[in-house]
Amino acid sequence: MRIGYFGGTFDPPHSAHLRLATLAADTFALDRVYLAPTGVQPLKQEPPEATFEDRLAMTRLLCGADGRLEATDLDAPRGDGTPNYTVDALETVQERHPGAALFALAGADSFGTLRQWRSPDRLLQMAEWIVVSRPGVSVESLSSLVLTREQQGRVHVLQAMDDPLSASELRGRLRAGVSCGAALTPAVMLYISRMHLYHATPRKHEGRQA
Numbered sequence: 147m148r149i150g151y152f153g154g155t156f157d158p159p160h161s162a163h164l165r166l167a168t169l170a171a172d173t174f175a176l177d178r179v180y181l182a183p184t185g186v187q188p189l190k191q192e193p194p195e196a197t198f199e200d201r202l203a204m205t206r207l208l209c210g211a212d213g214r215l216e217a218t219d220l221d222a223p224r225g226d227g228t229p230n231y232t233v234d235a236l237e238t239v240q241e242r243h244p245g246a247a248l249f250a251l252a253g254a255d256s257f258g259t260l261r262q263w264r265s266p267d268r269l270l271q272m273a274e275w276i277v278v279s280r281p282g283v284s285v286e287s288l289s290s291l292v293l294t295r296e297q298q299g300r301v302h303v304l305q306a307m308d309d310p311l312s313a314s315e316l317r318g319r320l321r322a323g324v325s326c327g328a329a330l331t332p333a334v335m336l337y338i339s340r341m342h343l344y345h346a347t348p349r350k351h352e353g354r355q356a
Contacts, residue, residue, distance in 0.1 A: 149243050150179035151273065152251040153221055153232055155187060155313065156201045157194040158338060159208040160329050162311040164215075169304060170251050170276045171214045179215050179251070180239065181205050185223030185230045189262060195317060196343050198223055207333040231264040236272045248273040254303075260291055270297045278304045320344035 152167055159181070167179045183201040186193075194201060202219055209215035221235045232250070239248060250273040257277045260266045270293070293301065311329055319326050321344055326335065338344060 147178070147243060147246040148174065148176045148249065149239060149246045150174070150176040150249045150251055150276070151182065151236060151239050152179055153182045153184050153235055154256075155190070155194050156181070156183045156205050156208075157196050157313050158316060158330065158334060158343070159183075159201070159205045160311055160313060160316055160326075160334070161331060162329075164208055164210075164331070166251060166253075166278055166304075167209075167215055168212060169278075170249070171212075173304065174249060174276060174302070176214060176249060180218045180220070181209060181215060182218050182221040182235060184221045186227065188229035188231070188264075189259065200337075200341060200343060204334050204337055207337055208331060210331070210333070233263075233265045233269055233272070236269065240272065249276050250274070251276045252278070254279045257301075258290065266291075267297075270300055274300045274302065276302050276304060317344050 150167070150170055152163070152170075154163070156163065163181070167181060170176060171179050183198060183205055185198055196204070198219075202217060202222075205217040209217050220238050221230050224230065236248065236250065240246075250269070252275060254277050257275065260269065263269060316326050316329055320338065330338070
């Protein structure tokens with residue numbers, strides 16, 4: 147079995163997240179891709195605007211009818227409020243799917259900070275990495291990570307996706323009452339509207355992925 151893990155804030159989950167998950171599943175023949183909202187991101191100063199429960203609910207709606215995609219709470223906030231780490235989430239996936247080939251999905255800008263994450267060499271050993279080149283980020287910049295030849299062989303770059311969407315820009319549009327167009331799926335947009343998320347005065351929620 148081939149399993150993908152896609153962690154992130156998902157605040158809100160948008161069409162670029164969906165395209166990345168489906169493109170990775172198509173390109174690498176993944177049987178399942180877990181989309182996991184992160185409880186507390188240690189490398190982000192600002193906490194998410196939406197609660198973990200709302201972010202998980204929106205991510206479930208984003209997955210829609212694609213049976214390969216599944217939103218999961220495996221990276222939910224910890225009871226003691228400590229940060230969530232990708233290495234722990236990947237260990238959980240390994241425990242759930244012993245013997246499965248594991249792939250982790252990340253944008254090139256995020257992956258470029260890998261040496262700041264907890265146990266970066268273990269992360270590269272635990273999973274193969276599907277790295278998506280984003281606008282303004284060159285794939286060559288990954289050389290700054292100082293990867294061994296073996297580690298380089300476990301990093302796969304997807305250059306077919308060039309999408310400037312950002313969750314922060316979408317939150318700004320929502321606060322300003324500006325249409326997000328196709329950037330948000332109808333189901334996610336309806337949820338945001340019904341739950342009154344991302345208003346001009348954002349609510350305060352739980353803490354700050356690595």
